[in-house]
Amino acid sequence: MSKHWIHWSLPILAVLGTASRPGVEPPAQVSVRLSEWKVELSQQAIAAGTVRFAITNAGSIPHAFEVEGHGIEKETRTIQPGASDTLTLTLKPGMYQVYCPVGEDSHKKLGMDSHIRAVDANAGSEHSGYGETSPPGVRSIRVTSGGPVIQILPGPFPFPDSAAPILQQFGDEREGLESQVKNGPYSNNVTPSSGSFTFTAWDKGATRDSVDGAAEFTTQDGARWRLVLDRVQTKDVPHHPRFGGVILGLYYHGNTGVHTPLVPTINSAVALWAFGHLYKNAALVTDNAMVHVMLLSRTRRDGDFALACWDCSRNKIEELQLQILPGQGEPKFDSPGGFLFVNWEKSSSSKPAS
Numbered sequence: 001m002s003k004h005w006i007h008w009s010l011p012i013l014a015v016l017g018t019a020s021r022p023g024v025e026p027p028a029q030v031s032v033r034l035s036e037w038k039v040e041l042s043q044q045a046i047a048a049g050t051v052r053f054a055i056t057n058a059g060s061i062p063h064a065f066e067v068e069g070h071g072i073e074k075e076t077r078t079i080q081p082g083a084s085d086t087l088t089l090t091l092k093p094g095m096y097q098v099y100c101p102v103g104e105d106s107h108k109k110l111g112m113d114s115h116i117r118a119v120d121a122n123a124g125s126e127h128s129g130y131g132e133t134s135p136p137g138v139r140s141i142r143v144t145s146g147g148p149v150i151q152i153l154p155g156p157f158p159f160p161d162s163a164a165p166i167l168q169q170f171g172d173e174r175e176g177l178e179s180q181v182k183n184g185p186y187s188n189n190v191t192p193s194s195g196s197f198t199f200t201a202w203d204k205g206a207t208r209d210s211v212d213g214a215a216e217f218t219t220q221d222g223a224r225w226r227l228v229l230d231r232v233q234t235k236d237v238p239h240h241p242r243f244g245g246v247i248l249g250l251y252y253h254g255n256t257g258v259h260t261p262l263v264p265t266i267n268s269a270v271a272l273w274a275f276g277h278l279y280k281n282a283a284l285v286t287d288n289a290m291v292h293v294m295l296l297s298r299t300r301r302d303g304d305f306a307l308a309c310w311d312c313s314r315n316k317i318e319e320l321q322l323q324i325l326p327g328q329g330e331p332k333f334d335s336p337g338g339f340l341f342v343n344w345e346k347s348s349s350s351k352p353a354s
């Protein structure tokens with residue numbers, strides 16, 4: 001970084017030397033490229049003073065750009081895919097956070113988060129009161145199932161009109177998703193089930209996240225299933241770009257433009273994809289089951305457990321969802337729709353002891 005900064009600082013000092021002649025030199029410019037799910041800057045440091053951010057949305061869904069720090073909190077309007085905008089600010093020396101504010105920070109949590117240093121060029125050194133941001137500590141959550149248990153069977157998505165405009169933004173993925181509108185896993189077609197699910201997940205950043213836990217449940221045909229979680233999936237999953245790792249606290253789905261809109265807008269305490277070992281009536285089915293787990297704001301109502309809201313983000317976070325799909329290239333499960341989807345409607349979470 002510092003080598004990069006030194007290269008960069010020389011033209012900046014030259015600019016400042018002539019800044020007394022107004023109109024001669026343009027403000028220092030930083031190019032910003034937004035995409036799913038990152039914010040890329042042409043440089044991580046710049047001379048303090050007037051800075052013009054030239055922002056391009058190179059992604060496939062709308063984004064925006066916000067600069068925050070030292071009393072500044074300014075953002076662009078929403079920038080459509082392929083469009084550009086600018087933001088000109090006067091930055092005091094110090095560290096600023098730069099991120100995408102779309103989706104109540106869900107884009108930020110998915111990785112659209114960076115920073116830039118404004119450097120006091122006159123001080124002639126890098127020591128102007130900023131420091132490296134310290135890495136966030138390990139965070140973890142323990143989730144225990146509770147309340148009514150239901151199995152969700154394939155059926156139509158109950159909010160097709162709300163999802164339709166969001167689906168327009170999904171490009172290549174749209175066709176696959178549209179077939180799920182008519183017959184997919186987010187349906188009102190539910191049947192009572194029984195069982196339990198307990199797990200612990202650790203958010204250690206990037207590729208080191210981990211998970212430990214097991215579930216047992218009975219499906220509507222009387223089969224007894226057991227799932228033992230093995231490891232966190234850290235690579236992209238179809239329809240879930242950059243959904244690797246354990247994500248604690250995320251507002252997404254529905255109208256947020258983050259992940260499939262064929263799930264109502266929700267707030268989650270934890271979301272993860274993992275691999276697991278799956279057994280049916282004590283016989284191994286696969287060691288590569290693809291597992292999606294969320295503890296989220298309640299999407300289903302008591303009684304018939306129909307999906308009750310398109311925006312469920314303000315409901316109590318107590319619905320535990322477990323979805324299990326066959327591993328890549330493996331046959332569908334012997335279950336309706338070929339998948340397993342079980343909810344525990346009044347679950348709870350806590351911080352593990354260590």
Ligand SMILES: [Cu+2]
Pocket residue numbers: 062063064100101102107108112
């Ligand atoms: Cu964004």
